[in-house]
Amino acid sequence: MKRRDFLFGSLASVFYIACGSSSSPATTAVDDDAGTSGPDGPDGGRPEASAALTPTSSPEDSDRVFPQGLASGDPRPDRVLLWSRVDPKGAGKAESDSFDLGFVVATDEALTNVVARGTVPATADSDHTVRVVPTGLEPGRFYYYRFEALGTTTRVARTKTAPAADADVPVKFAMCACQDYIGRYYHSWQALLDEKADLDFVLYLGDFIYESVNDPRFQSSGDDRTITLPDGMDTSAAQDGSRIAAKTLADYRAVYKAYRADPTLREVCRLYPFILTWDDHEFADDCWQDHSTSFNELDPVTKGFTDEKNTPRRMAANRAFSEFQVVDVTYDSKATFPNDITIYRSIRYGKHVDLFMTDQRSYRADHLIPEGPTDLLVGKVTKNTSVGSRYFVRKSEFDKRETKAKPSLLGASQKAWLIDAVTKSTATWKVWGNEVQMYQMALELGTLPNVPAFFTYTAYVNCDQWDGYRSERAEILSAFTKANVENLLVCTGDIHAFFASELHVDFDAPGPKPVGVEYVTAGISSASLQALVNNLTGGGSLQFIADSFLNGADAALKESNPHMRYSDSNAYGFALMEIQKDKVEATFVQLGDPREPTSTIVDRVKLTTLAGTNTIQLV
Numbered sequence: 001m002k003r004r005d006f007l008f009g010s011l012a013s014v015f016y017i018a019c020g021s022s023s024s025p026a027t028t029a030v031d032d033d034a035g036t037s038g039p040d041g042p043d044g045g046r047p048e049a050s051a052a053l054t055p056t057s058s059p060e061d062s063d064r065v066f067p068q069g070l071a072s073g074d075p076r077p078d079r080v081l082l083w084s085r086v087d088p089k090g091a092g093k094a095e096s097d098s099f100d101l102g103f104v105v106a107t108d109e110a111l112t113n114v115v116a117r118g119t120v121p122a123t124a125d126s127d128h129t130v131r132v133v134p135t136g137l138e139p140g141r142f143y144y145y146r147f148e149a150l151g152t153t154t155r156v157a158r159t160k161t162a163p164a165a166d167a168d169v170p171v172k173f174a175m176c177a178c179q180d181y182i183g184r185y186y187h188s189w190q191a192l193l194d195e196k197a198d199l200d201f202v203l204y205l206g207d208f209i210y211e212s213v214n215d216p217r218f219q220s221s222g223d224d225r226t227i228t229l230p231d232g233m234d235t236s237a238a239q240d241g242s243r244i245a246a247k248t249l250a251d252y253r254a255v256y257k258a259y260r261a262d263p264t265l266r267e268v269c270r271l272y273p274f275i276l277t278w279d280d281h282e283f284a285d286d287c288w289q290d291h292s293t294s295f296n297e298l299d300p301v302t303k304g305f306t307d308e309k310n311t312p313r314r315m316a317a318n319r320a321f322s323e324f325q326v327v328d329v330t331y332d333s334k335a336t337f338p339n340d341i342t343i344y345r346s347i348r349y350g351k352h353v354d355l356f357m358t359d360q361r362s363y364r365a366d367h368l369i370p371e372g373p374t375d376l377l378v379g380k381v382t383k384n385t386s387v388g389s390r391y392f393v394r395k396s397e398f399d400k401r402e403t404k405a406k407p408s409l410l411g412a413s414q415k416a417w418l419i420d421a422v423t424k425s426t427a428t429w430k431v432w433g434n435e436v437q438m439y440q441m442a443l444e445l446g447t448l449p450n451v452p453a454f455f456t457y458t459a460y461v462n463c464d465q466w467d468g469y470r471s472e473r474a475e476i477l478s479a480f481t482k483a484n485v486e487n488l489l490v491c492t493g494d495i496h497a498f499f500a501s502e503l504h505v506d507f508d509a510p511g512p513k514p515v516g517v518e519y520v521t522a523g524i525s526s527a528s529l530q531a532l533v534n535n536l537t538g539g540g541s542l543q544f545i546a547d548s549f550l551n552g553a554d555a556a557l558k559e560s561n562p563h564m565r566y567s568d569s570n571a572y573g574f575a576l577m578e579i580q581k582d583k584v585e586a587t588f589v590q591l592g593d594p595r596e597p598t599s600t601i602v603d604r605v606k607l608t609t610l611a612g613t614n615t616i617q618l619v
C-alpha cells in the first residue's frame with residue numbers, strides 16, 4: 001500500500017512507537033519508503049483514507065476494551081503524542097495476543113475532517129499500550145482523536161497543539177502533582193473538570209503514581225481505593241508485610257493501570273494534553289538514581305547498614321513509565337539505567353513561555369547525611385530514620401558539610417543543558433518544571449512552643465529538596481543572574497502544600513532584587529505536609545514539631561523565611577496558571593480532605609507576579 005492510504009490530508013505525517021519493545025531508536029518513522037514495513041490494518045492492509053469510520057462505541061464497551069481510556073502529551077506546534085491501552089481480555093483476546101489498533105485524528109469532534117489515520121500494533125511486550133505521534137499539524141489548535149480495537153472504539157478525545165514560537169498569546173495551564181490513590185479520592189480532578197477551564201495543558205510535576213500500596217506513614221486504606229500487586233516487596237523494617245511496594249515490571253504496570261483507570265483522572269486526560277515529569281514515587285520514596293531509601297539503610301536481616309541499590313527495580317519502573325506515560329522521548333530497553341530513558345526536555349509555548357522540564361531523581365547524589373547512625377551535630381538523635389538525615393536537619397552543621405561535598409541534584413550533563421537552554425531562551429517567561437521545592441525552607445525550632453533545650457536551633461524542613469543541594473542551587477541561580485535571565489518562574493510539586501516564594505542566590509544574604517519566583521502546588525490527593533510532619537515527628541523527642549504543625553506552622557514558616565509570600569501546609573488541590581506578556585497569575589484552588597468520599601473547593605487564593613519584578617503579590 002502507498003503512503004496516501006495510510007496518511008492523508010496534506011498536513012499529516014505519523015510516527016508510531018512500539019513501547020518497551022524496541023532498542024534505540026524507539027520511534028519508527030512511517031513514510032513513503034517505509035510504507036510496507038509499517039503496521040498493517042486488521043485485515044492485513046492499510047485502512048482506506050476514505051473508508052467510513054466505525055460508529056463510536058458506548059461508554060460501557062469503551063471502558064471494557066480500553067479501561068485506561070486515552071491521553072495525549074508533549075504538544076508541539078506541529079505534533080502531539082497520543083496514547084492508549086487496550087485490555088486484551090476486554091477485547092476477547094488472550095494476554096499474549098498481538099493485534100492492531102486503529103487511530104484517527106481530525107480537526108472536529110465528529111471526526112469528519114480527518115488529518116491522520118492508521119494502525120499501530122498492540123503487543124504483550126508493551127502491556128498493550130500504544131503511542132502515536134501525528135506530525136504536520138497546525139499550531140495552537142484543537143484536534144480530536146480516537147483509537148479502535150476489533151470494532152470497539154475509545155471515546156473521542158481532545159488535545160491541543162502548542163502555539164507557534166512567535167505567537168503573541170497567553171498560556172494557561174493547571175499545575176498539579178502527587179495523586180496518591182490509596183484510600184484517597186480525586187475530588188481535585190473533579191473540581192478541575194468543573195472549572196471547564198480553557199487550558200492549553202496540564203503541567204504535572206511528579207508522583208503520578210505511588211509505588212507503595214499500604215504505607216502507614218502517609219497512605220490510608222479503604223475498601224474501594226486499594227491496589228493489589230502481583231509480586232511486591234516488603235519494605236517494612238520488621239519484614240512483617242506492613243509496608244508493601246512495587247518491585248517488578250508487573251507491579252509497576254499494575255499500579256499505572258489502576259491509577260489510569262480512575263474515571264475522573266481518565267476524563268481529565270481525555271480533555272487536556274499533559275506535560276509531565278516524574279518524581280520519587282514513580283520509582284521509590286525519596287529515591288536517588290537506582291537507590292531507594294525504604295529501610296533507611298538498615299538491613300532488616302543482618303541489622304547492619306546496607307545500600308539499597310536495585311538497578312533491575314529502577315529499570316522496571318522506567319520501562320513501565322515509558323509504556324504508560326505521555327512523554328515524547330525515546331526509551332531504550334537494551335540500555336542500562338540511566339541510559340534507558342532521558343526525560344529532561346524543553347517545550348516552547350508561543351512568544352512568552354519556554355518550559356524546561358527537569359529530572360531530579362535519575363542523576364542526583366545521595367542525601368548528604370546517612371540515615372543509619374545517630375549524628376547529634378546535625379540533630380540526628382535516632383538511628384535508622386530519615387529525621388535528622390533528610391528532615392529537620394540542623395542548618396549550621398549541614399551547611400558546613402554541604403559546602404565541602406557539593407552534592408549535585410541535576411547531574412553535570414542536565415545542569416549544563418538547563419543553564420544553556422534557559423540563558424539562551426528568547427521567551428518572555430522561563431518556566432522551570434521543577435520536582436522538589438527550590439526556595440530555602442528553614443524553621444527556627446527555638447520559636448516553637450515547648451521546645452526542649454537541645455533543639456533550639458534552625459533546621460531545614462526537608463533536605464530531599466533543593467536545601468540539601470544548596471551549592472548547586474546557588475550555582476544555577478547565579479548563572480541565570482549573570483546571564484541577565486529575566487522572569488524566571490519555577491513551578492514545583494512534591495511537598496504537598498501551597499507555597500509561594502521569591503528566590504535568591506543566597507537566601508541568608510539576599511540581594512536587593514529576587515532572581516525569580518517559585519509557586520508550589522499542593523497534592524491532588526496525597527497526605528498534606530502537615531500530616532506528613534505529624535507522622536515523622538510525632539511520638540518522639542520532636543513531638544513539639546508535630547504539635548506545632550498541628551496548630552498551624554504557617555506563621556512560623558513565614559517568620560523563619562522572609563522570602564516566603566504564601567504558606568498553607570495543610571492543603572490539597574491544584575493551581576490554575578495564566579501567563580501573559582506582562583504578568584503571571586496563579587490561583588491556588590484548595591480542596592477539602594481527599595479521604596472523604598465527597599469534598600468541595602474550600603478556598604481560592606490568587607497571587608500575581610508582574611514581569612520584570614521577580615516578586616509575588618497577593619491579589
Ligand SMILES: [Fe+2]
Nearest residue numbers: 178207494526
Ligand atoms: Fe508526593
